[in-house]
Amino acid sequence: MHAVGIVAAAGSGLRLGSDLPKALVPLAGRPLVAWSVDALRAGGVAEIVVTVPPGRRDAFAAVLPPDVRLVDGGASRTASVRAGLAAASADADVVLVHDAARPLTPPDVVARVLAALADGQPAVVPTLPVVDTTVVVDDAGVITDAPARAHLRRVQTPQGFDRAILAAAYAALGPDADLTDDAAVVRAAGIPVTTVPGDERAAKVTVAHDLETAEARVRR
Numbered sequence: 167m168h169a170v171g172i173v174a175a176a177g178s179g180l181r182l183g184s185d186l187p188k189a190l191v192p193l194a195g196r197p198l199v200a201w202s203v204d205a206l207r208a209g210g211v212a213e214i215v216v217t218v219p220p221g222r223r224d225a226f227a228a229v230l231p232p233d234v235r236l237v238d239g240g241a242s243r244t245a246s247v248r249a250g251l252a253a254a255s256a257d258a259d260v261v262l263v264h265d266a267a268r269p270l271t272p273p274d275v276v277a278r279v280l281a282a283l284a285d286g287q288p289a290v291v292p293t294l295p296v297v298d299t300t301v302v303v304d305d306a307g308v309i310t311d312a313p314a315r316a317h318l319r320r321v322q323t324p325q326g327f328d329r330a331i332l333a334a335a336y337a338a339l340g341p342d343a344d345l346t347d348d349a350a351v352v353r354a355a356g357i358p359v360t361t362v363p364g365d366e367r368a369a370k371v372t373v374a375h376d377l378e379t380a381e382a383r384v385r386r
């Protein structure tokens with residue numbers, strides 16, 4: 167099975183509040199994107215495309231292995247993954263889409279996604295249970311619903327797909343579509359998405375506290 171990894175790294179990191187694009191922010195002295203590329207490789211994905219903020223290729227090339235392909239990302243994560251997918255080898259069987267913002271993803275998570283794809287699943291995402299009661303609120307903040315927690319999951323990356331199915335789902339999507347993950351893209355095309363266990367260590371670095379937590383994990 168020929169797998170290609172797409173690392174979405176073209177975000178700016180507004181919620182982190184850094185001057186650098188988030189993917190270049192250091193974690194224990196190495197940029198987040200370098201950790202995330204290593205995580206995919208350690209899990210068994212050799213070929214990697216990284217989507218970068220336009221105009222920042224040199225900065226990314228300086229911190230990544232020379233065989234990683236760099237492409238300009240877009241204005242949204244959806245647009246960036248679309249650009250990465252267009253640059254991925256057309257002869258790849260499967261694609262794993264990963265966030266640069268999930269630097270400490272254990273190789274086991276990547277391996278579980280690959281194994282489910284090798285089993286013939288068309289779309290696979292790692293998930294974790296929800297531990298808090300979770301509610302829906304209206305614009306005034308009043309609770310309107312409290313979905314049964316047993317059926318709720320937190321979705322992580324890498325998310326794995328049959329390459330042709332993901333490409334067809336993106337092709338069917340409007341040019342300005344902005345969905346929060348790639349599972350939503352294939353679900354919009356009617357493809358069922360299965361889940362495998364995620365891992366708390368694959369947490370996303372979104373705000374400053376997440377970076378502190380990741381630093382503490384690396385120190386341990």
Ligand SMILES: Nc1ccn([C@@H]2O[C@H](COP(=O)(O)OP(=O)(O)OP(=O)(O)O)[C@@H](O)[C@H]2O)c(=O)n1
Nearest residue numbers: 174175176177178179180181241242246266267
């Ligand atoms: N136009 C974009 C926006 C996001 N991403 C990537 O998608 C992943 C998840 O996005 P998020 O954590 O929201 O990153 P940012 O968009 O950088 O964060 P923020 O919303 O705080 O600006 C990140 O690795 C980010 O680099 C991307 O490739 N292209």
Ligand SMILES: C[C@](O)(CO)[C@H](O)COP(=O)(O)O
Nearest residue numbers: 243265321322323346347370
């Ligand atoms: C793809 C993702 O990490 C799955 O949980 C998440 O949807 C990214 O969301 P963000 O708004 O780009 O942080």
